[in-house]
Amino acid sequence: MAAAPPFVIEGLGKSFGSVRAVHDLSFRVEPGRVTGFLGPNGSGKTTTLRMLLGLVRPTEGRALVGDRPYAEHPVPGALVGAALEATGFHPGRTGLGHLEVYAAQVGADRARAREVLGMVGMSEAAGRKVGGYSLGMRQRLGLATALLADPPALVLDEPVNGLDPEGIVWLRQFLRHLAEQGRTVLVSSHVLGEVQHTVDDVVIIKAGQLVHASSLSGLAELADQVTRVVAPDAEAFARLAADRGWSTHPVAGRGGTPGVGADVVGASAAEVGAACFAVGLELHQLATRGTDLEDVFFRLTGHAADPTVGEGAA
Numbered sequence: 001m002a003a004a005p006p007f008v009i010e011g012l013g014k015s016f017g018s019v020r021a022v023h024d025l026s027f028r029v030e031p032g033r034v035t036g037f038l039g040p041n042g043s044g045k046t047t048t049l050r051m052l053l054g055l056v057r058p059t060e061g062r063a064l065v066g067d068r069p070y071a072e073h074p075v076p077g078a079l080v081g082a083a084l085e086a087t088g089f090h091p092g093r094t095g096l097g098h099l100e101v102y103a104a105q106v107g108a109d110r111a112r113a114r115e116v117l118g119m120v121g122m123s124e125a126a127g128r129k130v131g132g133y134s135l136g137m138r139q140r141l142g143l144a145t146a147l148l149a150d151p152p153a154l155v156l157d158e159p160v161n162g163l164d165p166e167g168i169v170w171l172r173q174f175l176r177h178l179a180e181q182g183r184t185v186l187v188s189s190h191v192l193g194e195v196q197h198t199v200d201d202v203v204i205i206k207a208g209q210l211v212h213a214s215s216l217s218g219l220a221e222l223a224d225q226v227t228r229v230v231a232p233d234a235e236a237f238a239r240l241a242a243d244r245g246w247s248t249h250p251v252a253g254r255g256g257t258p259g260v261g262a263d264v265v266g267a268s269a270a271e272v273g274a275a276c277f278a279v280g281l282e283l284h285q286l287a288t289r290g291t292d293l294e295d296v297f298f299r300l301t302g303h304a305a306d307p308t309v310g311e312g313a314a
């Protein structure tokens with residue numbers, strides 16, 4: 001494998017007529033790490049990735065793979081493996097047939113096509129037509145295609161889309177392994193919760209502009225502590241929370257859970273427990289939920305939280 005290049009985005013911008021999809025965007029993606037490229041739908045992620053891969057010409061700034069734009073590398077396809085959308089497959093080809101066609105384009109052989117199919121756990125579907133694949137299977141095939149040339153850098157647009165929970169865990173471990181091998185791994189998503197356990201670094205954009213770039217732990221520093229409480233006397237707890245100036249979010253009780261739950265933002269379990277004890281308030285649950293990264297993401301991007309994401313309780 002060749003040395004892994006960083007991705008360097010410098011003052012990048014793209015307008016489509018009057019639509020400014022990306023503007024004055026700068027960030028770096030380092031080798032040996034998985035970087036999440038995050039932003040709500042329509043925030044400019046795909047446009048940025050397409051500029052990085054030389055598929056869209058920037059109207060401002062530049063996107064570099066190492067020291068130069070993608071297209072100026074001698075064999076760019078061998079340097080950066082890309083999976084942009086899981087729809088561009090010929091439905092009549094088999095998974096293996098598809099990979100063999102692309103293997104030829106990046107100088108890989110047929111044995112490598114079988115090998116990458118095995119790497120993404122798809123050996124058994126090798127002879128089936130892609131038209132009959134599920135979205136998750138097409139995602140895996142896209143990843144296998146990106147890996148054909150054993151590239152030191154990878155760009156994956158929304159790779160979690162369509163994966164089942166088992167597939168998400170598998171992808172997490174697979175991307176971690178690729179980064180541990182020293183590769184540069186850039187993964188886009190519109191939901192932080194989808195990639196929160198996968199990424200080392202985050203780059204967050206909104207309306208085509210950077211709103212945050214740091215390690216995941218740097219993002220966690222912006223998050224408030226959250227403590228979950230279930231109190232049978234919800235009114236008394238609400239009075240206490242108001243007295244203490246706590247900000248709370250109601251949480252619907254799970255089947256069989258007595259009382260009414262609330263997430264207290266910005267107070268530790270010890271503080272909440274002591275305050276309840278002091279006023280003789282009975283609690284049925286008191287737990288540290290940790291920091292709520294999804295909440296930080298929504299604060300940064302200004303988008304309403306999706307209640308189905310990152311929330312175990314219904």
Ligand SMILES: Nc1ncnc2c1ncn2[C@@H]1O[C@H](COP(=O)(O)OP(=O)(O)OP(=O)(O)O)[C@@H](O)[C@H]1O
Nearest residue numbers: 016019021039040041042043044045046047048190
């Ligand atoms: N070819 C194009 N012509 C006109 N407008 C475009 C084109 N491509 C993208 N846009 C616009 O640019 C903006 C950014 O789109 P982009 O697809 O890059 O966002 P995204 O963050 O990838 O969104 P999603 O998460 O929904 O895929 C949107 O307003 C989109 O409508």
